[in-house]
Amino acid sequence: SQTIHQWPATLVQPVGSPLSLECTVEGTSNPNLYWYRQAAGRGLQLLFYSVGIGQISSEVPQNLSASRPQDRQFILSSKKLLLSDSGFYLCAWARLVTEAFFGQGTRLTVV
Amino acid sequence: KNEVEQSPQNLTAQEGEFITINCSYSVGISALHWLQQHPGGGIVSLFMLSSGKKKHGRLTATINIQEKHSSLHITASHPRDSAVYICAVMVGGAQKLVFGQGTRLTINP
Numbered sequence: 001s002q003t004i005h006q007w008p009a010t011l012v013q014p015v016g017s018p019l020s021l022e023c024t025v026e027g028t029s030n031p032n033l034y035w036y037r038q039a040a041g042r043g044l045q046l047l048f049y050s051v052g053i054g055q056i057s058s059e060v061p062q063n064l065s066a067s068r069p070q071d072r073q074f075i076l077s078s079k080k081l082l083l084s085d086s087g088f089y090l091c092a093w094a095r096l097v098t099e100a101f102f103g104q105g106t107r108l109t110v111v
Numbered sequence: 112k113n114e115v116e117q118s119p120q121n122l123t124a125q126e127g128e129f130i131t132i133n134c135s136y137s138v139g140i141s142a143l144h145w146l147q148q149h150p151g152g153g154i155v156s157l158f159m160l161s162s163g164k165k166k167h168g169r170l171t172a173t174i175n176i177q178e179k180h181s182s183l184h185i186t187a188s189h190p191r192d193s194a195v196y197i198c199a200v201m202v203g204g205a206q207k208l209v210f211g212q213g214t215r216l217t218i219n220p
Contacts, residue, residue: 032206038152043212044197051206059207088152094201094208097142097161102154 002027006091006103013110019064019078021106023091026072031093033074035066038088050074086110114138117198117211125219130185132214134198137179141203145172145183148195148213157183157196188218 003026013019025031032051036044046059048066056066063082067075074091086109094100118133134143145157158165158172160181165172169188174181185192198211 032208034208036210044210046207046209049207057205057207090152090154092154092208094144097159097201099156099159100144100146100199100201100208101156102146105152105154107152 002093002101004091004093004101004103006106008106009104010107011109013081013108015083015110016080019076019081019085019108021076021089021091021108023074023076023103024072025074025093025101028093029071031072032095033068034092034094035074035076036090036092038090040087044090048076081110083110113212114202114209115198115200115211117214119214120212121215121217123217123219124188126189128188128218130188130192130216130218132183132196132198132216134181134183134211135179136181136198136200138200138209139203140179140200142201143174143181144199144201144208145181146197146199146210148197150194154197185216190218190220193217 006023034049035047037047038044049057050068053068064078089106091103115136142161144159147155147157160174169186171184195213195215197213201208
């Protein structure tokens with residue numbers, strides 16, 4: 001069965017520190033992978049998506065980057081966190097006409 | 112303008128009422144998803160639609176491809192239905208999954 005793992009669940013990081021959030025998928029191959037952010041009281045905003053290894057599309061210019069070093073691995077990174085990077089980060093995978101699957105999310109607080 | 116618009120943004124109703132949440136989109140899609148988000152942030156997939164109608168228990172989702180509109184209906188609503196309901200579309204050409212802003216539903220006993 002298809003599963004998606006995202007970690008950590010919560011993270012508190014100082015301003016200026018680096019960030020690495022990892023998402024891995026099991027039970028499928030060549031999935032489309034997505035990173036979203038949800039600020040407090042807001043909807044889920046698409047940050048990056050990937051349709052294949054090494055292929056990254058960025059939706060919103062910002063302090064973050066994404067990489068897909070393996071077929072079922074999607075990483076969200078920052079070299080230096082800002083206070084405004086705080087929020088709930090969600091990883092997902094889907095295909096054109098299949099069900100979507102979601103990680104449990106990471107609540108990031110930048111202090 | 113957002114590619115996906117939901118209405119209403121907030122909805123409060125009494126237990127037992129019939130609930131309708133609407134979703135309109137402005138792009139060509141291959142599929143539309145209805146999702147449920149609980150206070151902890153976790154997201155559960157309710158339906159995936161590419162045409163017609165689907166029903167699961169007290170929940171029904173419909174989609175009109177020509178009008179680019181979908182609705183989620185809840186019959187005999189219950190306080191445990193209180194959550195944020197989100198419409199998301201798979202944009203066909205780009206293969207990106209875009210979320211609406213969500214509808215916060217509160218069902219009072």
